[in-house]
Amino acid sequence: MNNNEIRKSIIHMVHYSKSSHVGTCLSIVDILTVLYFKTMNIDPLHPTLPDRDKLILSKAHGSAALYATLAERGFFPKGYLDRYYIDGGILPGHLDKEAVPGVEASVGSLGHGLAIGLGMAIANRQSKNPGRIYVILGDGECNEGSVWEAVMLAATLRLNNLIAIVDYNKLQSFGRTNEVINQENMAERWRAFGWEAQEVDGHDMEQLETAFSLPQAGPKVIIAHTIKGKGISYMEDKLEWHYKSPNDEQYQAALLEIGERS
Amino acid sequence: MRNTFIATLIEEAKKDERIFLLTPDMGFSVLEAFRDLFPDRFLNVGIAEQNAVGVAAGLALSGKIVYVYSIIPFVTMRCYEQVRVDVAYMNTNVRLVGVGAGLSYGPAGATHHSIEDIAIMRALPNMTVCCPGDPIEVREIIKQSVHYDGPMYIRLGKNGEPRIHSDNTPIEIGKAIEVIRGDDLALITTSNMLEQGKIWVDELAKEGRHASLISMPSIKPLDKEFILQLIARKKPIYTLEEHNVIGGLGSAVAEVIAESGIGITFKRIGIPDTYTHHVGSHMHLRNKLITPEL
Numbered sequence: 012m013n014n015n016e017i018r019k020s021i022i023h024m025v026h027y028s029k030s031s032h033v034g035t036c037l038s039i040v041d042i043l044t045v046l047y048f049k050t051m052n053i054d055p056l057h058p059t060l061p062d063r064d065k066l067i068l069s070k071a072h073g074s075a076a077l078y079a080t081l082a083e084r085g086f087f088p089k090g091y092l093d094r095y096y097i098d099g100g101i102l103p104g105h106l107d108k109e110a111v112p113g114v115e116a117s118v119g120s121l122g123h124g125l126a127i128g129l130g131m132a133i134a135n136r137q138s139k140n141p142g143r144i145y146v147i148l149g150d151g152e153c154n155e156g157s158v159w160e161a162v163m164l165a166a167t168l169r170l171n172n173l174i175a176i177v178d179y180n181k182l183q184s185f186g187r188t189n190e191v192i193n194q195e196n197m198a199e200r201w202r203a204f205g206w207e208a209q210e211v212d213g214h215d216m217e218q219l220e221t222a223f224s225l226p227q228a229g230p231k232v233i234i235a236h237t238i239k240g241k242g243i244s245y246m247e248d249k250l251e252w253h254y255k256s257p258n259d260e261q262y263q264a265a266l267l268e269i270g271e272r273s
Numbered sequence: 274m275r276n277t278f279i280a281t282l283i284e285e286a287k288k289d290e291r292i293f294l295l296t297p298d299m300g301f302s303v304l305e306a307f308r309d310l311f312p313d314r315f316l317n318v319g320i321a322e323q324n325a326v327g328v329a330a331g332l333a334l335s336g337k338i339v340y341v342y343s344i345i346p347f348v349t350m351r352c353y354e355q356v357r358v359d360v361a362y363m364n365t366n367v368r369l370v371g372v373g374a375g376l377s378y379g380p381a382g383a384t385h386h387s388i389e390d391i392a393i394m395r396a397l398p399n400m401t402v403c404c405p406g407d408p409i410e411v412r413e414i415i416k417q418s419v420h421y422d423g424p425m426y427i428r429l430g431k432n433g434e435p436r437i438h439s440d441n442t443p444i445e446i447g448k449a450i451e452v453i454r455g456d457d458l459a460l461i462t463t464s465n466m467l468e469q470g471k472i473w474v475d476e477l478a479k480e481g482r483h484a485s486l487i488s489m490p491s492i493k494p495l496d497k498e499f500i501l502q503l504i505a506r507k508k509p510i511y512t513l514e515e516h517n518v519i520g521g522l523g524s525a526v527a528e529v530i531a532e533s534g535i536g537i538t539f540k541r542i543g544i545p546d547t548y549t550h551h552v553g554s555h556m557h558l559r560n561k562l563i564t565p566e567l
Contacts, residue, residue: 108363116334117363120354126324127359130331137313138335157355160324167319 013083014044014216018242018269020079020092026262028096030104034239034252036076038180038213039068039147042235043080045219046145055085058112062142065115065131069124070149070178071106078102078111086113122155124148125175129161132173132230147176151183154192159204162230166205169229175206177232178213180239182250201232213237243268274429274465275303275372277408281415282340283307286314289419291338297325299343299372322352329367330359338366338419344378345371345387345428349394360424361397368418368425369394374404374465375515375544376562377431379555383548387428391463392520394426395493402493403446404428404522406467407437410490413444421446430465432555437467437488446491449499455483458509460567461500463489463522466513473513473565484567492525500529509538511567515559518543542566 017040025033047053051064068077075095082089091111095102102110105119116127128146135142152158165173179197181188189195198208207227211218213235222233239253240246243265257265283306286292294307298320308315318325322343329339341348348371349356360367371390378385395402403418403425405411411429418425437452444450449461453474462470467488474486485503489496503510510530512523523541530539544562551561 116330117358120358122323123327123355123359126327126355127331127334129324130328130333131335132331133316133328134332134335134337140335157321157323157327160319160321161327164318164321164324164328 012272013048014040015269015272017044017076017079017083019266020082020089021075022243022257022262022265022269024075024079024092024095026257027093029256030075030096031254031256032072032075033256034182034246034249035070035073035149035180037241037243037246038237038239039073039076039178040241041214041216042147042176042178042219043076045216045223047080047084049220050223051145052142055113058086062140064143064145065128066145066147067116067118067124067128068106068147069118070121070147070152071118071124072104074102074104074106077106077114081111081113087111121149121152122157125158125161128173129165129170132165132170133168135172136170143172143174145174145176147178149183150177150179150181150188150194150197151191153177153194154183162201162204162206165230171227171229173230174223174227175230175232177234178237179234180237182239182248182253184253186250198232198234201234205229207231208234210234210236214241274405274408274411274434275431277411278370278415278429279303279307281412283310285416285419286311289338291336292419293332293337293339295325295329295339295341297322297343297347299347304342322347323355326352326355326367326369327359330355330363330365333365333367334363338368340368340370342370342372344373344385345390346385349387349390349426353393357397361399364399364423366423368427370427370429372429372431374428374430376549376555376558377465379558380552383550386549388517388544389520390428391492391514391516391522392524395525399423400493401425401446401491402428403491404464405490406462406464406488407434409436409438409440409442410444410488414446414490417446428464434465434468437471444490447494447496448491449496450488450490451485452488453484453486455485456508457482457484458511458567459485459487459503459506460511460513461487461489461522461526462513463492464514464516466515469559470513473567477567489522492522495525495529497529500526501533504530504533504535504537507537509540511540511542514543515563516543517546519546540566
């Protein structure tokens with residue numbers, strides 16, 4: 012299964028580089044897997060085709076998940092993943108579009124990606140380009156006011172080539188999302204701003220694929236209920252895995268757990 | 274300068290379909306002609322500058338050349354991090370066009386003045402910073418901006434700045450323009466202070482002191498070669514800008530002088546590191562804050 016391979020890559024990357032954010036990576040693996048292996052019109056051998064679909068990982072502290080997915084999909088050799096977040100590396104902790112093919116935007120400061128994706132969607136409509144734009148946001152990221160500036164404009168323009176995915180894992184860097192800034196009724200909030208909104212289990216590949224494939228009249232958001240750290244039992248729904256990197260023992264335990272499923 | 278900007282951009286947009294114009298709800302009585310001629314390449318994104326710059330970057334990543342027009346503090350400072358990441362870091366073809374250089378918005382108050390913009394914009398890698406001094410400089414810089422690679426900040430005046438140059442004066446991004454040649458001292462101006470510099474140089478001439486008047490429409494890249502030639506003349510150099518004396522033209526020229534290793538009399542004339550609480554017209558405030566220490 013591609014998603015298991017991607018999870019293995021992520022665990023490997025954060026382990027050897029002793030880097031943070033493994034939880035945020037694991038919560039979007041299934042979303043990325045469906046997008047890159049089922050939904051998106053992309054060609055890893057020709058990563059800059061003008062009418063390709065584009066994805067922006069706005070919650071770019073989950074970069075390891077995107078790098079692992081792109082490598083799994085063949086955008087670049089998997090060996091590159093050994094050079095993440097280290098001296099002389101090629102893959103920075105937040106996304107640099109010049110690092111490797113397939114990264115559509117340099118992001119890392121929260122609240123930027125949806126506006127950039129919106130600009131791409133406007134450009135595609137104006138140029139009659141069929142490419143669709145996908146933007147993955149964190150639920151914590153939705154604290155940023157700039158997200159809602161983009162939400163309002165996208166709805167006004169009724170862009171039906173723009174799809175946002177909120178990785179609703181209910182944890183942000185210093186607490187439970189709905190305790191830090193209440194975002195209950197997330198889908199209702201987006202609908203109130205004029206978006207089509209659909210809630211799915213963000214780890215159910217069939218539900219995700221169906222949600223992405225349904226036609227849309229305007230901008231659409233998929234509220235993906237996810238579990239931070241999904242797939243590694245000792246990391247699931249634990250705030251500390253926003254920061255910690257697995258030690259050798261934890262690394263082996265994680266690989267064993269993923270291996271049992273693959 | 275505003276009218277020259279939009280007239281020139283319209284001419285360029287007729288020739289180049291990549292040109293887009295965005296505004297966070299500014300430009301009443303300025304941008305309408307562009308909007309009406311190119312409705313699918315004009316967008317009022319609403320009062321949301323962060324979004325304006327992010328959207329501009331997305332358009333630019335899709336092959337468009339995007340001009341974002343607003344009052345200077347809003348198109349530079351309100352959205353500075355979007356400018357940093359989405360525009361400068363990604364090296365996108367976005368042109369931030371700010372109106373209201375220095376104290377142009379006079380009685381509107383300090384929220385609408387721009388005295389830090391040159392400093393913060395020139396600190397950004399990849400960013401070209403252009404501060405045209407008259408409508409001819411605006412016209413030439415806007416024309417060149419269409420084919421210029423990478424992001425740009427273009428600082429416009431507001432209040433009907435007069436023509437200083439003749440129609441065929443050579444103007445090039447990255448080049449100084451010696452408007453008047455004099456052998457006693459050199460006065461380097463930028464942006465909307467070219468007019469003021471001309472007045473002072475003319476007054477000095479009546480006193481028998483002959484100053485060179487230099488317009489510096491491009492702060493970054495800076496015409497270092499020209500400044501080194503000025504230094505070689507061994508005459509005092511003054512800089513003049515409607516901007517904080519920290520970080521703008523004066524600082525940029527000072528850096529060249531300091532690194533030249535040649536001692537020379539030098540003085541920055543500009544706004545003395547203060548927000549004004551005075552109320553008054555552009556010229557009233559300019560005369561209060563900027564004194565001719567030549």
